[in-house]
Amino acid sequence: MNPAIGFGAQPRAVYAVQPGDSKGRLYPEASSPTRTDYQRDRDRIIHSSAFRRLKYKTQVFLYHEGDLYRTRLTHTIEVAQIARSIARALSVDEDLAEALALSHDLGHTPFGHAGERALDALMQPYGGFDHNAQSLRVVTCLERRYAEFDGLNLSWETLEGLVKHNGPVTDRDGKGIDRYQENGVPWGIWTYAEQQDLMLWSYASIEAQAAAIADDIAYNSHDIDDGLRAGLISLEQLRDVSLVGDAYREVDEKYPHLEESRMVHEIVRRMITRMVEDVIKTSMANLARLKPQSVDDVRNAGETIVCFSKEMAEAEAAIKAFLFGNVYREKxxxxxxxxxxxxxxxxxxxxxxxxxxxxxxxxxxxxxxxxxxxxxxxxxxxxxxxxxxxxxxxxxxxxxxxxxx
Structure with a gap:
């Protein structure tokens, strides 16, 4: 058992990942006397070269367009804060949720999804390019810092969550599903799976699911903020956008003469709060219904447990559609x-x-x-x-x- 479990330990539910029960690392290492395995993973991610480079990688606006816009690094930090909040409310391992949030964008190219599209097209004859698979590649191969292995040698649970935070990658027969159904499992994922079985057919832990939905909450809210700062959208346009419009009307009624910068912040903070509270409430209801008694029960649940309610999912889809048409596809x-x-x-x-x-x-x-x-x-x-x-x-x-x- 890891002797570090008592350091900074928090109450954990039976369905949480238990640090003392980790499936281990590809290259065995002695446990740390002062940190759990997932705290150690988080620290290795923060100290990696790929993490530092996120400072100058695009979120929506290129790094030089203004000091106030999000970069991949600031976005990642915001995702980590939200993921920890959700994990804490669900009584699961906050450190694992944070490690997954901090690592989820390590594989992104320069210039965001535009760069990914370009590399994927060029790499089609050689297996394609996928940013999620590249994140796995970064932490298992491309970081070269340690004397005994390439990569960061992260725990099995961290690698599992990194690959499967959006759900299973394959069916039981190894065929790609959902986003990977048409083109198959990305090269970087299936080649690594030949070394270490990450159970690509199962769902990931509650901690990984918390990090995934935290990503959605962060970028939906903050892309609204950055879009307003860039002048691509106006406050008036937000009145008719589900959830955003509700927050706008509430702030406007309470503070009718508020300056715009404060108005925007008040809207965004309400959006984040409502989405987080909805996720927690919905996830708790799902847990009560499914009654998982272990993390393996979570993996075999057959559905995503940490999610929005039906009403909030519809509101979130409306925000995505608004951003797609008015920000991401602006001329x-x-x-x-x-x-x-x-x-x-x-x-x-x-x-x-x-x-x-x-x-x-x-x-x-x-x-x-x-x-x-x-x-x-x-x-x-x-x-x-x-x-x-x-x-x-x-x-x-x-x-x-x-x-x-």
Whole structure:
């Protein structure tokens, strides 16, 4: 039993992940005398190079467009706070929920989903590119800090939650389901699963589910905030958006002459509170109905336990639709993201043709390697770039760099 369980321990329900019962690490290590396995995982994630790079990676607006917009790093910290709150209310392991929240975006490319689209298209002949699979790849392979292994050697439960936080990846026969039904399980996931069985067919822990829904709550709320700051949407438009409009009318009635910046904050904080409270209430009802007596009961429940109520799910879908039409697909945002895709394509193609310009640590074992090995190495290198580095590298290699403002 891990001797660190008494350090900072919190009450845990029978359906929670129990630190003393971890399935362990791919490379066995002695337990820490002062930290549980999941506290140790969280600390390794925070100290990783990939985590630091999130500071200069796009959430919606590129890093240089303004100091007040979210980056992947600030978004990640906000997700971790919400995940801990939900985990605490459900009496499960807060440290595991936090570790999963902190690691969920490590595999994102520069320029957000635009960069991912570009790399996925380029990598189709070699297995494609998926940011969730890349997050797993970062923590199991690409971080090279320790003497005895590549990656961070995280606990089985952390890797499981990272891969399956949005639900099962495969059916019992190993075929991709849901988002992976059409194109199959991403290369980075199935190749790792050959080393360590992550039970891809089952649901993940309550802790992982808490981190997943915390991500939705954070980006829905804060993309409203950033969209207002950018002038892409107005307060008046929010009156007709489910949940957001309710919060707006409540604030406006209570503070009729409030300045806009305070008004926006009051709206956003109410949105977050209502969504979190709804998740907790709905999840508690699901737990009472299903009565799981262990984390394995959670994995075999056949449904996501930590979720919105039907009414809140509809409101959340309306917010997503509003953001999609008015922020993510706004013409200037689309122009910038189109140019960002061009930058990523050209960086990949140039490094694929000239791998010797990559840093020396990225060139090992490339002599005479198969084309797919080279392509994956270049994709890993380009995906790890920050927005800032990608722009500077493109300017160094090409005469003209597309406008990204």
């Amino acid at each position: 200037n945002v689309m122009r910038v993201m189109h140019n960002a895709e061009q930058v990523l394509r050209e960086l990949f193609q140039y490094h694929f043709e000239h791998p010797d310009i990559m840093p020396l640590e990225w060139q090992f074992d490339l002599d005479g390697c198969a084309e797919k090995v080279l392509a994956r190495r270049v994709a890993d290198y380009v995906a790890g770039m920050t927005d800032r580095y990608a722009i500077l590298e493109h300017r160094r290699l090409f005469d003209v760099t597309p406008e990204l403002r």
